[in-house]
Amino acid sequence: MRFLFKTSYEQDINLAKHGGHRFWYGALLALLVASPWLLSEYGLAQLTFVLIYGIVGLGLMLLAGFTGLFSIGHAAFLGVGAYTEAALVGLGVPFPIALACAMGLSAAVGVVVGLPALRVKGMYLGISTMAFGFIVAEVFARWESVTGGNSGKHVKAPAIGGWQLDSGTEFYFLCLVLAVGSTLAIVNLLRSPTGRAFVAIRDSEISAQSMGIHLARYKTMSFAISAALAGLGGALYAHMIKFLSPDQFDIIQSIDLLLMVVIGGLGSVHGAFLGAIFLIVMPQAINASKDFLPEAIGQAPGLKAAVYGLVLIAFVLFEPLGLYGRWLKIRTFFTIFPFYRKGMFKRQKSFQKSDRLR
Amino acid sequence: MSPDATPLLSAREISVRFGGVLAVNRVSFDVQRGEVFTLIGPNGAGKTTVFNLISRIYQPTSGSIWFDGTELTACPPHEVARLGVARTFQNIELFEHASVLQNLLIGRHTHRRTGFWQDLLFTGAARRAAVQDRERVEHVIDFLDLQHHRDTLIAGLPYGVRKVVELARALCVEPRLLLLDEPSSGLNVEETEDMAYWIHDIRREFGVTVLMVEHDMSLVSKVSDRVLAMNQGEVLAMGRPAEVQSHPGVIEAYLGASQDLSSLRREAA
Numbered sequence: 001m002r003f004l005f006k007t008s009y010e011q012d013i014n015l016a017k018h019g020g021h022r023f024w025y026g027a028l029l030a031l032l033v034a035s036p037w038l039l040s041e042y043g044l045a046q047l048t049f050v051l052i053y054g055i056v057g058l059g060l061m062l063l064a065g066f067t068g069l070f071s072i073g074h075a076a077f078l079g080v081g082a083y084t085e086a087a088l089v090g091l092g093v094p095f096p097i098a099l100a101c102a103m104g105l106s107a108a109v110g111v112v113v114g115l116p117a118l119r120v121k122g123m124y125l126g127i128s129t130m131a132f133g134f135i136v137a138e139v140f141a142r143w144e145s146v147t148g149g150n151s152g153k154h155v156k157a158p159a160i161g162g163w164q165l166d167s168g169t170e171f172y173f174l175c176l177v178l179a180v181g182s183t184l185a186i187v188n189l190l191r192s193p194t195g196r197a198f199v200a201i202r203d204s205e206i207s208a209q210s211m212g213i214h215l216a217r218y219k220t221m222s223f224a225i226s227a228a229l230a231g232l233g234g235a236l237y238a239h240m241i242k243f244l245s246p247d248q249f250d251i252i253q254s255i256d257l258l259l260m261v262v263i264g265g266l267g268s269v270h271g272a273f274l275g276a277i278f279l280i281v282m283p284q285a286i287n288a289s290k291d292f293l294p295e296a297i298g299q300a301p302g303l304k305a306a307v308y309g310l311v312l313i314a315f316v317l318f319e320p321l322g323l324y325g326r327w328l329k330i331r332t333f334f335t336i337f338p339f340y341r342k343g344m345f346k347r348q349k350s351f352q353k354s355d356r357l358r
Numbered sequence: 359m360s361p362d363a364t365p366l367l368s369a370r371e372i373s374v375r376f377g378g379v380l381a382v383n384r385v386s387f388d389v390q391r392g393e394v395f396t397l398i399g400p401n402g403a404g405k406t407t408v409f410n411l412i413s414r415i416y417q418p419t420s421g422s423i424w425f426d427g428t429e430l431t432a433c434p435p436h437e438v439a440r441l442g443v444a445r446t447f448q449n450i451e452l453f454e455h456a457s458v459l460q461n462l463l464i465g466r467h468t469h470r471r472t473g474f475w476q477d478l479l480f481t482g483a484a485r486r487a488a489v490q491d492r493e494r495v496e497h498v499i500d501f502l503d504l505q506h507h508r509d510t511l512i513a514g515l516p517y518g519v520r521k522v523v524e525l526a527r528a529l530c531v532e533p534r535l536l537l538l539d540e541p542s543s544g545l546n547v548e549e550t551e552d553m554a555y556w557i558h559d560i561r562r563e564f565g566v567t568v569l570m571v572e573h574d575m576s577l578v579s580k581v582s583d584r585v586l587a588m589n590q591g592e593v594l595a596m597g598r599p600a601e602v603q604s605h606p607g608v609i610e611a612y613l614g615a616s617q618d619l620s621s622l623r624r625e626a627a
Contacts, residue, residue, distance in 0.1 A: 212439030
């Protein structure tokens, strides 16, 4: 068991709270840096996908997990980023500039979509973002001069000057750097007044406002950051998958993204990446298990959707804190062994919450 | 008392109508600098509505509210805190899934000195600002004896402590006017006594003017300088606590017709 003896406020501000954090996150980073030499080409590609989805997940986590605004149209931002990147790289724009443009355009679209968030909440916001997702998917299909329509669009490898990042390893490192950078940016925001304002809006808009938080500005900001990260993820996704078609950015993708943050654990940065791992590993696990299942089940067409649905229901029922919550419980069990109690993470019922000012 | 004689908060003829209900009807009052001013009245008298008018949750149908020379009724809601008005809520509106410390730091929002990009990169300035905010927050934590609960999530705290945390969060705003909506509701006798003691101290140590809504008459008479009694959206009486409590209109509003009460009083004597 570890006892922290705090002697300065800086200790609460620092990202690594103690030596253990420094060691384990250092080890994780070292492992990630070394993985091109440890993993097969296929494994590395999967890891790259995890990083890309992790970036998108971070954005959605900020929006849904920390600001309390649910978006069921996040694939649209992913698509905006992907198509912007594909179009610009196709024109020969260096990839860092194309990435920045993809983020910027997604953020701008995010601001526009965020506007209804200033008026509607909860499910109604979900519906309006979903509608937006449909509209954007339709635009991708119809705007053939830019997107190639339903016949799809090929994406060139990212290049700057004469240097092309065409190998899997180079591209993996690009994703790794961007994923680490995005994570640092998000955790920095969360330990500063901006991030606290998001949390305040999530938990009680009325008192956030009376603490002087400009609701409209921060909600829009949250949408913009979230969309920018989705756009960045989308741009990387475009390079990774090398071929874009509108059906990659439909409602199913949006739901997958939402599933990712819910299963990862709403309200935790770790959850974004745990959810991404889940999202990438799960289809493989389902495929692998097909051989062992009876044919009627194994070859059924909706197997993946059914399993996803079951897993989601199971998480909502048994582990609302997601994978990260589960990890926290396991960790707590061992750090305070043998004093762990079953109800330790149970949330008390929030009683007497004011309904008057909704 | 402060040498400045102009009132800190001044409500002029404010009315608010919700559909057919006139919740507040032409109410005027001044809150002087440094005083504890209490609104009392039976349920539905419009006290909380007055609070919500001051913190700009509702828009008055007519009339205006002035805070230290600024017209509050022309300010957007989030500007009210910046001007120096902080409040608590009748039914506690804390940020449930955040720790006490985070709640109090959110109270420091109006004092933020860093912009978005500084926060994103967590520059030296952001770090210094974080330490300074923490120092202010620790001062309030010390003042209200919340050290034990610093890192606890609000969701895990008992009601009485939440009430104190909400008071602490309002103090972190460093307000000039503190609005307390029923600070003693849901508290036991001991906690209510603590609350009275704290309200005294808040005024003495922080020089904050307090405007509160309260039902507990012992707390009211212990801490308030002046009391305004309301009934059905109108002002009944205003003055020192004892004066207001013995005002026939107030007694009538609380207990029914005054004749009934005169008999009661004889019996008591």
